[in-house]
Each structure stands twice: as structure tokens, then as C-alpha cells.
Amino acid sequence: RGAGLKLKSAADAQGKPIYLELSSVNPVVILPGALAERSEAVVDDFLTSVLMGTGQFCTNPGLVLLLRSEAADNFVDAVTQRFESTQPGTLLSPGVKHSLTAAIEVLTDAGATLHTGGSAAEGAACSVQNTLLSTSGAEFVANPEVFQTEAFGNASLIVIADDVEQLCQVIRSLEGNLTGCVYSATDTTDDAAYNRIAPELAKRVGRLMNDKMPTGVAVSSAMNHGGPFPATGHPGFTAVGIPASLLRFAKLTCYDAVRGSRLPAILADQNPTGETFRLIDQKWTTDDVS
Known part of the structure; x- marks a missing residue:
């Protein structure tokens, strides 16, 4: 915990996020x-x-x-x-x-x-x-x-x-x-x-x-291996489970009114693989954008 607090303090002083368990x-x-x-x-x-x-x-x-x-x-x-x-x-x-x-x-x-x-x-x-x-x-x-x-x-x-x-x-x-x-x-x-x-x-x-002890941590999308401070540096993230664990290292980018020809493939009207699930009009689907 002592080492974790020192790392968090150093990151806080620089205004940088840090993901750790304490x-x-x-x-x-x-x-x-x-x-x-x-x-x-x-x-x-x-x-x-x-x-x-x-x-x-x-x-x-x-x-x-x-x-x-x-x-x-x-x-x-x-x-x-x-x-x-x-x-x-x-x-x-x-x-x-x-x-x-x-x-x-x-x-x-x-x-x-x-x-x-x-x-x-x-x-x-x-x-x-x-x-x-x-x-x-x-x-x-x-x-x-x-x-x-x-x-x-x-x-x-x-x-x-x-x-x-x-x-x-x-x-x-x-x-x-x-x-x-x-x-x-x-x-x-x-x-x-x-x-x-x-x-x-x-x-x-x-x-x-x-009715179970805490040591088992299932590696699944539903798992949250995190918690409020000082268990971790931030309660909104998990170290286990995909995709949630990967979001710690992601940068959010919004493409607003960008022309279709300039969009990344994953955001194009046509599904790039035909199988990738995308959230369209609040519905997860593999369909193309109509």
C-alpha cells in the first residue's frame, strides 16, 4: 500500500491517471x-x-x-x-x-x-x-x-x-x-x-x-476486479475482463459530421467484416447503417 500511495501521489502531481491496486x-x-x-x-x-x-x-x-x-x-x-x-x-x-x-x-x-x-x-x-x-x-x-x-x-x-x-x-x-x-x-x-x-x-x-470466498476471480466480461480507493486508484476501472479492462488505456474520440469516406472502417456505414457488433441507434447489431 505504501508503494502504491507513492506512485499515485506522483501521478496526481503530474495530473496523469494511474491504474493500480493498493x-x-x-x-x-x-x-x-x-x-x-x-x-x-x-x-x-x-x-x-x-x-x-x-x-x-x-x-x-x-x-x-x-x-x-x-x-x-x-x-x-x-x-x-x-x-x-x-x-x-x-x-x-x-x-x-x-x-x-x-x-x-x-x-x-x-x-x-x-x-x-x-x-x-x-x-x-x-x-x-x-x-x-x-x-x-x-x-x-x-x-x-x-x-x-x-x-x-x-x-x-x-x-x-x-x-x-x-x-x-x-x-x-x-x-x-x-x-x-x-x-x-x-x-x-x-x-x-x-x-x-x-x-x-x-x-x-x-x-x-x-456464499463464496473472494480468492477466485473469473476472467469474464462480467468480472469487476477493482474497487473504491484505497483498494485501487479509481473505482471506475477493472483489471480483469474484456473489454472493460482495456478501456483503462483507451482514448475516447468522437467523429462528428465527418464524411463517410474519411471515417475509420469500423465506423463506416457498411460493416467491415459483416460480423462485428456495433451500437447503432442504441441497438447492438452486425447490420450495416441503413
């Missing part, structure tokens, strides 16, 4: 109905996602939001046990290792509870123990900037809110993120909570998901 904790909300129905499956989903690539994905689920309950406590215990029984992977560089341990220290200094991990793994030159931390919703809302510190790597912070209103307060305090996920019951049990949470979350992320 940081994202990718909040995952897990509602009580989902834990009641399929807690083990949700734990499996989370473990697979958070430890994939030793947590070094830009869509790594670094923040989990729960409502206070016995099921939430059981989720924390289950993840702690799985973290401890899973061999930590290798980080990309000593710099990533240093940044990760520094971020963990920032979170613990702010009052986060360390459930497991938190330091370098024994016998590995570039590895950190799988790390799980937690804090309350009240503590998060009181100090949101610090508790959103990105611990890039195999670490995650769980926030336990007292009720749905406090959970919404946590979400309202979030910076921009690439993704946001909500796990809920397959019946209507969680619908009331979802209907309050999802609109708040959608304002702060580039991609809103239901």
Missing part, C-alpha cells in the same frame, strides 16, 4: 444461519481461501465479521485449530515477511487478541506462523483505521459484533475494498440481517458475493 482486506460476513446450517463447510471454505498461496492474493479474506454467539466462538476455535495443524507456506520475499509481522504487531498493539501464530515459523527463512486475531465490534469502530491494517499473508482478523446494528457500523467504517462476501442461511433465517448489511457493503467494494 490494498484490500476483503471483508467476509458470516451470518448465524450459515454457521447453524454448515459451519464445518464454511470453515473449510475460509481455510482454503485464506491460506491459498500463503495468503498472498490481493483477494485474500483478511477480515471476517461475525455476530456474537456460541457458534461464532466455535468458528474461532475451529479456525484456530486448523491454523495450528496446517504447515505455513513460504512467503514471496523477506520484505513480505517483515511487512506481515509488522502488521500483526500493529493489530496486537491496538488490542486485538492473538489466538494463534504471530511470529516467524521455526526453521523457515521466509515463513510466518498461520495467524488468527480477533477484536470486538466496539473496539473496531473506535479505531477503524488501525484495525484495517492489511496483514498481507497467512493472517486474518475476526471482528465479533454485538448485534446487526453494530455490524453495520463496522461495515460503514470500512475503506474501499476489492471484494465483500456475505454467507447466509439457505432459507430466510438471515434475510432481515442480509437486507441491512448487503447495501452498506456493496457501497464499499468492487464485487459483492454470496
Whole structure:
């Protein structure tokens, strides 16, 4: 994030656009109905996602939001046990290792509870123990900037809110993120909570998901791999998906009353290939201009 902010500041000073990702904790909300129905499956989903690539994905689920309950406590215990029984992977560089341990220290200094991990793994030159931390919703809302510190790597912070209103307060305090996920019951049990949470979350992320973790990014025209600042430098662009991702590097040009013989082939009355889709009178068509 620090390097990205320096690049953005340099570009801003020159009045030039810059397309970059800076940081994202990718909040995952897990509602009580989902834990009641399929807690083990949700734990499996989370473990697979958070430890994939030793947590070094830009869509790594670094923040989990729960409502206070016995099921939430059981989720924390289950993840702690799985973290401890899973061999930590290798980080990309000593710099990533240093940044990760520094971020963990920032979170613990702010009052986060360390459930497991938190330091370098024994016998590995570039590895950190799988790390799980937690804090309350009240503590998060009181100090949101610090508790959103990105611990890039195999670490995650769980926030336990007292009720749905406090959970919404946590979400309202979030910076921009690439993704946001909500796990809920397959019946209507969680619908009331979802209907309050999802609109708040959608304002702060580039991609809103239901019942799936954020690490998978489908390469399709419908994908948005972007988000509000500081997830990226500009919320109107995506790094994945054609043609949208290419538009970052395009210059808009309008040909107004230019004679037909002087137009680029793609704009001529006759379709240059007979198969190219063009927007004519607000309709996508391969037809010639009549």
C-alpha cells in the first residue's frame, strides 16, 4: 500500500491517471444461519481461501465479521485449530515477511487478541506462523483505521459484533475494498440481517458475493476486479475482463459530421467484416447503417 500511495501521489502531481491496486482486506460476513446450517463447510471454505498461496492474493479474506454467539466462538476455535495443524507456506520475499509481522504487531498493539501464530515459523527463512486475531465490534469502530491494517499473508482478523446494528457500523467504517462476501442461511433465517448489511457493503467494494470466498476471480466480461480507493486508484476501472479492462488505456474520440469516406472502417456505414457488433441507434447489431 505504501508503494502504491507513492506512485499515485506522483501521478496526481503530474495530473496523469494511474491504474493500480493498493490494498484490500476483503471483508467476509458470516451470518448465524450459515454457521447453524454448515459451519464445518464454511470453515473449510475460509481455510482454503485464506491460506491459498500463503495468503498472498490481493483477494485474500483478511477480515471476517461475525455476530456474537456460541457458534461464532466455535468458528474461532475451529479456525484456530486448523491454523495450528496446517504447515505455513513460504512467503514471496523477506520484505513480505517483515511487512506481515509488522502488521500483526500493529493489530496486537491496538488490542486485538492473538489466538494463534504471530511470529516467524521455526526453521523457515521466509515463513510466518498461520495467524488468527480477533477484536470486538466496539473496539473496531473506535479505531477503524488501525484495525484495517492489511496483514498481507497467512493472517486474518475476526471482528465479533454485538448485534446487526453494530455490524453495520463496522461495515460503514470500512475503506474501499476489492471484494465483500456475505454467507447466509439457505432459507430466510438471515434475510432481515442480509437486507441491512448487503447495501452498506456493496457501497464499499468492487464485487459483492454470496456464499463464496473472494480468492477466485473469473476472467469474464462480467468480472469487476477493482474497487473504491484505497483498494485501487479509481473505482471506475477493472483489471480483469474484456473489454472493460482495456478501456483503462483507451482514448475516447468522437467523429462528428465527418464524411463517410474519411471515417475509420469500423465506423463506416457498411460493416467491415459483416460480423462485428456495433451500437447503432442504441441497438447492438452486425447490420450495416441503413
